[in-house]
Structures are given as structure tokens and as C-alpha cells.
Amino acid sequence: MATIDISLVAKLPLFAGFDADELDGILQEARSIRVAKNTAVFEQGEEAHSFFVLLHGHVRASKVTPTGEQIVVRYVAPGETLGVAMAIGLARYPATATAVDDSIVLAWLSAAWPRLVERYPALATNTLRTVGTRLQETHTRVVEMSTQQVEQRIAHALLRLAKQAGRKVESGVAIDFPISRQDIAQMTGTTLHTVSRLLSGWEQKGLIESGRQKIILREPHQLVVLAEQAPDDTSS
Amino acid sequence: MATIDISLVAKLPLFAGFDADELDGILQEARSIRVAKNTAVFEQGEEAHSFFVLLHGHVRASKVTPTGEQIVVRYVAPGETLGVAMAIGLARYPATATAVDDSIVLAWLSAAWPRLVERYPALATNTLRTVGTRLQETHTRVVEMSTQQVEQRIAHALLRLAKQAGRKVESGVAIDFPISRQDIAQMTGTTLHTVSRLLSGWEQKGLIESGRQKIILREPHQLVVLAEQAPDDTSS
């Protein structure tokens, strides 16, 4: 029953435009849950009993196809919502959410959503905005997959990860959670092998520094150049 | 000032849960606009002055990349909303909407959206649902592009088009608007040439019947088989 501190969430997009009292009312209904590294917040196909806000840590949303192939939908950063299936009219989660680091989420019962929205209509418009943003981002991904080579796509993916979850370190910007070549392959529609080869190449050129589930961008600007390079541009 | 007939729109998802009076209030503010074949409803990058509901015809939403490549985002069927940029927090249209047939749209000024939503909160939740659905569909597309061969992707695309805009004809199901090989290429992330070759092959096998900007599915079920065929399944 420990109440959640308002200051933790007051500035999140989901709660934009709410005053302290309203926030308090909404938070009344939330439970805070610890999710250990490598355990699921929810699983694809499961009944969408709750929706969440990530408070701390990092969560990977992924989908499996009927034939067993897996793709990474996105990485969730602290402050973002996840599992809003009910709000968009789904009874079941369309993807699996796995903590890639020890994480903390706020959870509301999906059943409470209609009531919350009725009392606090801004919840709907705020959620509409974030779902709209995700739609834009997903379209960007489709465009990239349609028009760019693997090298450009991976460069873009790394830059996005760094922007979203970059931590400054001495030698550059580190991606602040464990991520494998396989994960990157599943984000960019390619294979583990190709990612490995490309990253090895970049490491040789000093663009990045990498290890087991670890990537540090040493020369982000060089990566930007790579990412924007036209398919046949051999000017380096 | 000709008022729009309520019965035309009462059953659309955007207006789910509204009674006649409310609908009337909303429709007061709409203008009905004819859009001739091959003209734009709105253009990518343009200020998002209005949002729309397609009443009649078919509209193609497409995006151009900085480097000039074009991709088709989706085809809009009658009853669907388009140009809801403002609702998802965008000041400008993220894509171009072009009528592929003579079409009729209802248009509201984007500026009216906040006021409409305040008076009719269900507009927000209904829009949230449709944007959520589009997000799902776009994820499906990403999954397909990541895991399937061109042949499967094109088969899926045709089946989806037929489902969404199929018209029964003697020889099968026709896609009810002009669509070129180029369009299909831009929907599936491939090239005009590959689409042409594949369709030629299917036509030979009697699966489809096609002509200039025209495609008729003769054997939808065979296409389903093709679409679901595993990458190396040579069982035909």
C-alpha cells in the first residue's frame, strides 16, 4: 500500500496536464512492481490484465511469428508506457515485454482504464499522442527497411539507442543496458552474422568499442555520416 | 452549407457510441470535399490544417525519403480517417494522401479538434483505437519485411488489398482501384521489376489475372498457401 511519490511521475508525458490531486487519484490505483533482469513483464498472447509505466530499468518488447522467428519491436526507456493493449482495443498483449536490466514498473489493472479515462480524459489524449509517436517511429523503420542497406540501418539503430539510452563514458557514449548482436539483428531485419561483421569492421576503424552485450559509440558523428551515406557512395 | 446525412457516417468507428444529436453537432463543422483522381488530399510536410474521413473512393498515403525514394504507407478505404496529424501531436502531415479514384472526404479544421475532443471525449478514445490498430498493422509489416521473402510479402499484400478493397467479379476478386506494380513494390519494399516477374509467374499458373493497373485474384486460397509457405518449402 506504500503510495507512490508524485514527483517521480509528474513530468511524464502520460500525466501531462494533471495537477497534484489528480495525479494522486491516479496513482492510488497503481502498484509498483520489481521485475528482475531477464524476466517478463508480460507475454505475447496473454490476457492484457494490466498496463504499465516503466519507472526504472530497461525493457525489450519483442514479437514472435507463427514460424518462431523473433523480432524486437522496441526498447522501452524509463518514463514510457507499455502494455497499453486495452487502450487500443486489444484483449491480449501483442508482444512480450522482457526486462533487460533489473527494472521497476508501475502497474494499473486494465479494467480500470475505462474508468480512469472517463474521470481524466487527458489520459486518452496523452496516450493518443504517444501511440501516434510510436506509429511514426514504426513507419520510419519501414521506410528504412525498404530503402536502406543493412549498414545504414544498423548505424541508425545504434544512434537511436544511444540517443534513447546513452550514458556518457570516457571513451564515448555507451548504450546503457546489455544488448547482443542478435538483438540488433532483430531490430534491423538482418542476421547475427552480418551485425557481427559490420561491428567488427567499425571497431577496427575506431568508430565503436564493443564487447559481450556491450557497445560504446566512440565517434557518433562518423556513424551519422555512415547512416546517411547513399547506397553506392564510396567516398571514404 | 449543405448538411451531411447522418446515416452516412453513423456506423463509422470514429463515431462509435454517439447519438444522433451528438453526431449532428460534430457534422455541423465538417465540409464535404470532392477530390479528383490523382490529386492530393494533403501533402507531406504541409501544415496539418485539417483532418478527414474518407466517404467514397480510395486514397493512397505515401512518404518520400530525404533521398527521394517513395514508399506507400497504406491505402485508405471508405469510412477510415486520414490526416489525424494534429491528434497525435504533429503540426505537419507526415505523408502525402493522393486520391487514386475520384473520392469524397469530410474535412474538419484541425483547430477544431481540441474543442471537439473536449465536448465529445469518445472521439479521442475512438481515434486511439484506430491509431492503435494502425500501429499493429505497421508492426506486422515490419515483421514480414524482417522474416519473409519477397514472394510471401507480395502475396500477403495482395490478399490484404483484396480483403480491404475487393470486389467480386466473375473470375474472382478484383482490387477495386487502379494499382500499379510500382505501387505494390513500394508497399512491400521491393522493385517494380521483381513484382512484375512474380505476378507474371502467378498469371501463368492461373492464380491471378492482371493488366494495366489492374489485378484480379482468381485463386485466393492458392495465394494464401503461397503467403504462408516457409522460405525453403518447395512442396508444389
Place this chain on the structure above:
DNA sequence: CCGGCTGCTTGACCGATATCAAGCGCAATC
């Protein structure tokens, strides 16, 4: 401290699909 798992690397090969190139024919326009 050791063993084994899991993530990573690297080579060789191959094949799906893009690219390059040429030409055809329907259909709209004047």
C-alpha cells in the same frame, strides 16, 4: 579455480533480388 554455456567471430559459399538494359503495347490525347 575449473567447466561449460552463451555470445561472438570469421571463412567459404550461394542464392534471392537488385540493377542494367531493351523493347513492347495499351490507352489517353489531340
Place this chain on the structure above:
DNA sequence: GATTGCGCTTGATATCGGTCAAGCAGCCGG
């Protein structure tokens, strides 16, 4: 009814990146 353009077809060739295969190495658990 002629003309021209646009959508389509089809061949030849090139290549990116996937697949197959083998081995390495950092890290966790015992």
C-alpha cells in the same frame, strides 16, 4: 486515327547479405 507516353515485360548480370560451418572467449556457477 495517329502519336506519344506510361506501365509493363523480360533477359543478362552483379552483388549484398544470408546460410552453413567451425572455432573462440568471456563470464557465471559450482
